[in-house]
Structure formats: C-alpha cells, structure tokens
Amino acid sequence: MKAIGFKTSLPIENEDSFIEFEIIKPKPKGKEILVKINAISVNPVDFKIRQNSAKDIVLAEPKIIGWDAVGIVEAIGDDVSLFKVGDEVFYAGDVTKQGSNATYQLVDERIVGFAPKNISNTEAAAMPLTSLTAWEILFDRIRISKEKDKGKSILIIGGAGGVGSVAIQLAKKIAGLTVLATASRNETTDWCKQIGADHIVNHKDLMNDVRKAGFEHLDYIVDFVDTNDYWDIMVELIKPQGHIASITGSSEPIVLNKLKSKSVSFSWEFMFTRSMFQTDDMIEQHHILNKISALLDSEQIVSTVSHTFKSFTVENLKEAHKLLESGKTIGKIVIEY
Amino acid sequence: MKAIGFKTSLPIENEDSFIEFEIIKPKPKGKEILVKINAISVNPVDFKIRQNSAKDIVLAEPKIIGWDAVGIVEAIGDDVSLFKVGDEVFYAGDVTKQGSNATYQLVDERIVGFAPKNISNTEAAAMPLTSLTAWEILFDRIRISKEKDKGKSILIIGGAGGVGSVAIQLAKKIAGLTVLATASRNETTDWCKQIGADHIVNHKDLMNDVRKAGFEHLDYIVDFVDTNDYWDIMVELIKPQGHIASITGSSEPIVLNKLKSKSVSFSWEFMFTRSMFQTDDMIEQHHILNKISALLDSEQIVSTVSHTFKSFTVENLKEAHKLLESGKTIGKIVIEY
Numbered sequence: 001m002k003a004i005g006f007k008t009s010l011p012i013e014n015e016d017s018f019i020e021f022e023i024i025k026p027k028p029k030g031k032e033i034l035v036k037i038n039a040i041s042v043n044p045v046d047f048k049i050r051q052n053s054a055k056d057i058v059l060a061e062p063k064i065i066g067w068d069a070v071g072i073v074e075a076i077g078d079d080v081s082l083f084k085v086g087d088e089v090f091y092a093g094d095v096t097k098q099g100s101n102a103t104y105q106l107v108d109e110r111i112v113g114f115a116p117k118n119i120s121n122t123e124a125a126a127m128p129l130t131s132l133t134a135w136e137i138l139f140d141r142i143r144i145s146k147e148k149d150k151g152k153s154i155l156i157i158g159g160a161g162g163v164g165s166v167a168i169q170l171a172k173k174i175a176g177l178t179v180l181a182t183a184s185r186n187e188t189t190d191w192c193k194q195i196g197a198d199h200i201v202n203h204k205d206l207m208n209d210v211r212k213a214g215f216e217h218l219d220y221i222v223d224f225v226d227t228n229d230y231w232d233i234m235v236e237l238i239k240p241q242g243h244i245a246s247i248t249g250s251s252e253p254i255v256l257n258k259l260k261s262k263s264v265s266f267s268w269e270f271m272f273t274r275s276m277f278q279t280d281d282m283i284e285q286h287h288i289l290n291k292i293s294a295l296l297d298s299e300q301i302v303s304t305v306s307h308t309f310k311s312f313t314v315e316n317l318k319e320a321h322k323l324l325e326s327g328k329t330i331g332k333i334v335i336e337y
Numbered sequence: 338m339k340a341i342g343f344k345t346s347l348p349i350e351n352e353d354s355f356i357e358f359e360i361i362k363p364k365p366k367g368k369e370i371l372v373k374i375n376a377i378s379v380n381p382v383d384f385k386i387r388q389n390s391a392k393d394i395v396l397a398e399p400k401i402i403g404w405d406a407v408g409i410v411e412a413i414g415d416d417v418s419l420f421k422v423g424d425e426v427f428y429a430g431d432v433t434k435q436g437s438n439a440t441y442q443l444v445d446e447r448i449v450g451f452a453p454k455n456i457s458n459t460e461a462a463a464m465p466l467t468s469l470t471a472w473e474i475l476f477d478r479i480r481i482s483k484e485k486d487k488g489k490s491i492l493i494i495g496g497a498g499g500v501g502s503v504a505i506q507l508a509k510k511i512a513g514l515t516v517l518a519t520a521s522r523n524e525t526t527d528w529c530k531q532i533g534a535d536h537i538v539n540h541k542d543l544m545n546d547v548r549k550a551g552f553e554h555l556d557y558i559v560d561f562v563d564t565n566d567y568w569d570i571m572v573e574l575i576k577p578q579g580h581i582a583s584i585t586g587s588s589e590p591i592v593l594n595k596l597k598s599k600s601v602s603f604s605w606e607f608m609f610t611r612s613m614f615q616t617d618d619m620i621e622q623h624h625i626l627n628k629i630s631a632l633l634d635s636e637q638i639v640s641t642v643s644h645t646f647k648s649f650t651v652e653n654l655k656e657a658h659k660l661l662e663s664g665k666t667i668g669k670i671v672i673e674y
Binding site: 136140141143227240241245249250251252253254255256257259260261262263264265266267268269270272273274276277279281 | 473477478480564577578586587588589590591592593594596597598599600601602603604605606607609610611613614616618
C-alpha cells in the first residue's frame with residue numbers, strides 16, 4: 001500500500017520533508033478495523049510532530065502521521081462488534097499508532113464513528129479531530145450541561161481555526177451559550193459570525209472589546225492559541241467560580257494562584273488522552289463521533305472544510321502543511337484520495 | 338457589646354496578640370440578620386489573617402476576625418425572607434466583613450443555615466466553614482455526581498484537619514467514593530478511619546502507600562496541605578481525565594503543563610468566593626448549610642469538634658490559635674460563650 005511519511009524532521013520546503021513509499025497492507029486484530037481511506041485532513045499536531053519527532057536523527061522506517069480520515073471498513077478484527085465490512089467511517093485515530101497519511105489504516109473501533117451520510121467525504125474528513133476536541137473540552141472537561149447552563153457566556157480564543165470553528169458551533173447551537181470569539185481579519189470575522197458567534201472580539205484589544213460587547217466576566221473561556229500568553233487576561237475576564245480550558249499546553253510555569261480568590265477551575269483537553277491511556281471510557285469517542293455525524297446530517301452544525309486538494313500526493317501534503325504552518329488558515333484543509 | 342480583636346499583627350504569645358474591647362451593637366439592614374452568638378470555632382484562615390493583615394501597622398480600630406458561629410437571630414433587616422427572630426442558625430460568614438469573635442454579628446442571610454437540632458451548639462459551631470469548603474470542593478468545583486460517580490476513588494491530602502475531616506465523611510457517606518486519606522500519627526490515623534476513610538496513607542511515602550493500597554491512579558485528589566509541595570506526586574497519581582482540587586493556594590508558579598497529556602482538570606476552592614464577589618448563586622451556601630444540618634441531625638455525618646474552651650475570653654482565643662498554629666490538631670477547636 002502507498003503511504004507518505006518522513007525519516008527525519010525537516011522544514012516543509014525541503015525536498016525530503018515528506019517522501020512516498022510502499023508498505024505491506026496490515027491485518028486487523030482484536031478490536032481493530034482496517035479502513036480504506038477516501039479523504040484525510042491535516043491538523044496543527046501533524047506539523048508539530050513532523051517538525052519535532054525526528055530532529056537530528058534518521059528513522060529506520062518512515063514515520064506515518066496524520067490524524068483525520070474518512071473511509072470504508074475493509075476488514076475487521078475478531079473482537080470487533082461496532083462495525084462490519086463496507087461501513088463508512090470517520091475517525092481521528094491514536095497518536096501512538098500509525099497515522100492516516102496512507103491508503104489503508106488500522107484503528108481501534110472504540111475511537112471510530114459512522115461517517116455522516118448527507119455530506120461528502122471531503123466535508124466529513126475535516127471533522128473528527130476538531131469535533132472530538134471541541135466536544136470533549138466543552139462537555140467532558142468543563143462539563144457544560146446542555147440543560148442547566150443555557151444562556152451562560154463563553155469566550156473562544158482562536159475562533160476561526162479548526163477547533164475554534166467547531167467549538168463556536170457546539171457552544172452556540174448545542175449548549176445554547178452566548179459566544180464571544182476572537183478574530184481580527186475580515187475573513188475570520190465573517191467566518192466566525194457565519195458559524196454562530198454572537199460577538200467578535202479582537203485579540204489585540206481583548207479586554208476592551210469584551211467590555212464593549214457588554215461583558216464584565218465570562219462564565220467559560222476556552223483557549224486554542226497560547227495559555228501562557230493569555231493567562232493574565234483570562235484570569236481577569238473569568239467569572240468567579242468560572243472555568244478556563246485549553247488545548248495548547250504551556251511552555252512556561254503558570255501563576256495558578258491568580259485563580260484562587262475566584263475559585264476558578266482549569267482543564268486541559270488533549271484529544272489523544274483516551275486512546276493513549278486506553279481509558280475505560282475510550283468508547284466515548286465512538287459515541288461523540290456518532291453524535292457529530294448526526295449533527296452534520298441534520299445540518300445543526302456544518303463542516304469546517306475550507307481548502308481541498310484533489311489527490312493524495314507528496315506535493316499536496318507538503319502544500320497542506322505549508323498552509324497550516326502559516327497560521328492563517330480558516331477552518332480545515334482536506335486532501336481527497 | 339464585647340468583642341476580641343487586634344490592632345497589629347503579633348505572635349500569639351505576645352500580650353496584645355488579642356485584646357478585648359467594647360463596641361456598639363450593630364443594626365441589621367437589607368438582607369442582614371443580627372445573631373447573638375453562642376459558640377464559635379477557629380480555622381487556619383484566622384491565624385493567617387491575624388499574622389498578616391496588620392503587619393508593621395497599627396489599626397485605628399481593632400480588627401475582629403473569626404469565621405464560624407452558631408447563635409440565635411436577634412433582629413432582621415427589611416429584606417430578610419429566610420429567617421425570623423429566635424431562629425437558631427449557624428454560618429461561616431464573609432471574610433470582607435467583621436468576624437464572629439464577638440458577642441453579636443451581622444451576617445447576610447444568604448450565607449446562613451438553620452442550625453442542627455439534635456446536636457449541641459458546641460458540636461454545631463465546629464462545622465460551617467469546613468463543611469462549606471468540603472461540600473463546595475467536592476460537589477461545586479470537582480462536580481462529583483452523587484449518582485454517577487459512586488465507587489470512584491479519592492485521595493484526601495490532610496485527612497485529619499478541619500476540612501479533611503468533613504471531606505472524608507462527605508466523600509465516603511454522601512458521594513459513595515472509596516476514600517484514601519493521608520495521616521501519619523496514631524491519633525490521626527485512628528480518627529480518619531473512624532470517620533470513614535477506607536485506606537490510610539502516609540504522606541512521607543505517599544506514592545508507595547497508595548500503590549500498596551491497590552491503586553495505580555486516583556479519580557480525584559483534594560489537597561488541604563500544600564499545592565506546590567504535592568504537585569509532582571499529584572501529577573503522577575491522578576488518573577487520566579481526573580480532577581485535582583485544592584484550598585491552599587500556591588506561593589510558587591506551577592508547571593501546569595504536566596497535567597496536559599492526561600487531560601486533567603484543576604480547581605481552587607475558596608469558601609469566601611461567593612460572599613466576596615456577591616455571586617448570583619450566593620444563596621447556595623444557605624442550601625449547603627441546611628443540607629449539612631440535616632446530615633448532622635440524621636447522624637449521617639458527625640461533628641468534628643475535638644477541643645472545647647468553656648468561655649469566650651482573650652486567654653482562650655489565644656490558646657485556640659496556639660493549638661491551631663501547631664498544625665497538630667485533629668478536627669476542630671470550639672469556644673463556647
């Protein structure tokens with residue numbers, strides 16, 4: 001089977017930043033399903049791993065990354081109970097295993113959902129990783145209640161990016177929150193409004209913009225940009241007893257004590273926690289993806305695909321990484337097979 | 338009315354660390370009730386404020402501290418709707434207002450509960466601040482569900498102290514959790530077992546003791562001792578997707594990023610947040626205290642009083658602070674009037 005990967009971490013412009021190669025098509029065991037991939041999408045985690053996982057070393061075998069795919073179940077392991085051959089599925093996968101930049105991939109059935117039926121493969125491929133992340137941060141980490149928390153306010157830092165674009169929709173349409181999202185360019189502002197943000201605030205003048213929008217404090221703040229950079233302003237803007245959550249990690253220690261007098265909570269969301277630690281509730285990702293599928297099919301939320309490449313080639317994958325590394329993309333970049 | 342306070346921060350051994358004085362009995366306005374106090378208890382927050390709030394200065398009027406009292410409603414403000422004159426009440430109070438080290442005190446009705454009927458004033462006076470703290474940390478910050486989270490595990494760091502002694506009981510008897518509590522001396526070990534801890538672990542060999550008790554990870558960890566000191570071991574012991582909470586504050590920045598790969602949440606609990614910020618849900622403390630009252634009356638939980646002083650004098654208040662500052666007390670110290 002064809003795959004694309006790398007043996008050493010190189011700048012995307014380098015000839016060998018991605019290479020194409022052939023490997024043997026794997027066989028599913030246990031709870032694994034083998035998926036014939038029809039489309040993939042790229043995420044910031046992809047280029048972070050490409051840039052850092054093989055620094056100053058050359059791997060014996062090329063590393064295959066990529067964590068978003070839609071495809072058809074081609075074979076199943078002995079313990080598979082959720083899917084059968086021929087099912088259309090979508091998933092993000094497991095960062096500790098081979099990624100989706102290949103024509104076939106093995107994936108644990110518990111982290112796979114049925115693909116939406118009323119939208120294209122391209123539209124579906126954009127969704128798994130960002131939807132899982134956005135769903136988990138809102139409903140599993142912050143534990144926003146769709147019944148009790150209606151009408152509360154949330155600030156989404158990084159509204160137009162992949163995760164932000166799903167978080168805006170889920171926060172607005174599923175949780176019923178009032179959504180403030182950061183955006184600064186005209187395109188990102190329009191996009192965030194279009195998918196449901198009630199107020200657009202500029203990250204360059206965040207405090208004033210939030211106050212101008214009529215908010216002294218926010219019930220929830222989710223950060224998809226930089227926890228260290230936004231710490232002090234989040235401390236200021238969060239409501240007493242509020243909840244801040246982030247996916248970015250923090251390179252510097254945090255003055256956590258600043259949240260104490262307000263009794264504020266903070267959560268990290270890392271979409272790979274469940275598969276990495278094989279948690280007892282790993283199957284939640286199957287359920288979440290099925291809910292996302294239903295929301296897409298019923299048009300309660302829309303796909304966030306914004307760029308499409310028409311074939312799975314080294315050139316297109318390089319181009320997709322280049323775009324993503326620019327930090328300027330809106331929504332998601334998909335590669336069709 | 339008689340009150341005890343201080344004009345400057347002094348070591349407890351100093352003659353003037355506490356002084357007795359007379360002030361005019363205040364009149365309740367709005368939602369305030371005036372309470373004739375029958376018993377108080379002391380908490381670590383008391384000596385921290387005594388030691389630090391008037392360092393190198395002399396206040397014009399003595400500062401009255403103390404945040405735990407049981408007494409009788411003597412008068413009510415015009416907007417009071419929860420209580421009437423003659424009601425027996427208990428409460429912790431508001432750290433931004435005069436404390437309970439006095440014969441009368443004004444307190445907002447929304448943070449006051451009906452005192453338990455089947456236990457003594459002495460037993461009741463031990464409970465408000467620690468019960469509010471323990472309840473809020475478990476059910477409002479971590480948001481443990483009494484229905485869904487039964488059987489999960491919690492490590493309580495500082496099991497024998499005031500808050501720890503209530504947290505053990507609520508975690509075991511109300512939330513149905515498996516409770517591990519730290520204790521190292523024979524008396525504290527016995528006490529923690531008696532009030533419901535399933536496993537006692539020694540803070541000096543915490544990791545090994547937790548593993549010996551049969552746990553790789555804990556679903557929840559609450560820290561009543563020192564967030565900085567216990568950070569690394571809490572990071573190690575918390576389950577993926579688990580929740581850590583603390584009341585101690587942190588004097589040093591925290592390497593929060595260590596919790597990221599596990600998608601762990603962290604919450605501060607500060608019992609005074611609701612009254613300090615006059616939150617919309619301030620009346621929750623009224624409801625929590627009423628629940629605590631019912632739990633005490635039905636003997637589902639027991640009072641944590643361990644030391645009693647028989648009259649409200651400067652000498653006894655000094656002695657109570659001295660004991661508390663030793664860090665060796667079990668449960669709570671109460672002063673009867």
